[in-house]
Amino acid sequence: MARQVAERSDTIPALANVFRTYGFDGASLAVITEHTGLGKGSLYNFFPRGKEEMAEAVLDEVDGWFRSEVFEPLRAESVPPRQRIQSMFATAGDYFRSGQRICLFGAFALGEERNRFGARVRTYFDEWTAALEAALVGAEDSIGLAEEAVAGIQGAIVMSRALDDGAVYSRVTTRLEDRLVQALTP
């Protein structure tokens, strides 16, 4: 598929797709060339340090998206906590397409990619958990609940991918959402 490319950031969505599908090792420059529509020369022009820089750019982009679309809304004190939490599950479900789309940070945490990008991976999970904990105001053991929910979403992705069944993701995350909302109003 040819793509209209004018600047570096235009390639990020395609690169994200490639790394999600093939992992860091499996994403060969041949595959990247095909999916971005850019030759090696152009790619090295945008990303002088090669594949590693491409992956870093993708992780930064995804992290930025979660920051503005998930983490910050979780801390928006003008919105009722219950609504913030429900929005988080809705947004995450859309993003991960009910488990049909994997979490790059989760996959990199399991794979050998953790050696290269461990700091970014850790930050992502730390921030998500902390933001969710902030939304669980007044709930008992808000830290444990937040931790369980973030881990549960990752597990839901793993399992729905394993069974190739998006319904698993929906069922598991709905249970999590119910439990968190429940904890808010004892």
Add this chain to the structure above:
Amino acid sequence: MARQVAERSDTIPALANVFRTYGFDGASLAVITEHTGLGKGSLYNFFPRGKEEMAEAVLDEVDGWFRSEVFEPLRAESVPPRQRIQSMFATAGDYFRSGQRICLFGAFALGEERNRFGARVRTYFDEWTAALEAALVGAEDSIGLAEEAVAGIQGAIVMSRALDDGAVYSRVTTRLEDRLVQALTP
């Protein structure tokens, strides 16, 4: 590290280690040679179809282990359900070393390895969930609970790897265990 090798099965633990650490793509024959102490000639003597056959053998071995050590005990009707479930969490926690050791099937579910080994991955999760459900006799929504627990364990592995903190695994799985035991005795 040199290894005493007499037959094919002697190589499986080392191979499992390699695939867990590097993934299927990242596990080059050079790395495999190093970790098994066997040259390519010997490896291809044991596994004529090469890397793919090695990974299949590893998955079969792990699957067999879970079958006898986890799935079957979950169905042992001579043991009280509560005890079966507690044993499962204890055994899984030991096996995954509190999240320091990843689940090959979970990692393969997220990665491109799913394309090759999807059937084995699916079976593993199906059987685990079904066996756990069988142990949740009398519990309300035993299917949903079992699904949540299996997914939760996978998520606990992802997150404790991401944060490089085995305590996360322990906390998350303890919560799951408590909830399942609770559901048994309403």
Add this chain to the structure above:
DNA sequence: GTCTATACAGTGATAGAC
């Protein structure tokens, strides 16, 4: 900025000596 050509290390796999 994008391409093609090229370098060259590393890949999975095979053949044949021992």
Add this chain to the structure above:
DNA sequence: GTCTATCACTGTATAGAC
């Protein structure tokens, strides 16, 4: 059964034309 040598190929990365 294990090794070394070698195969054809693909990997990342670079150089230079346009």
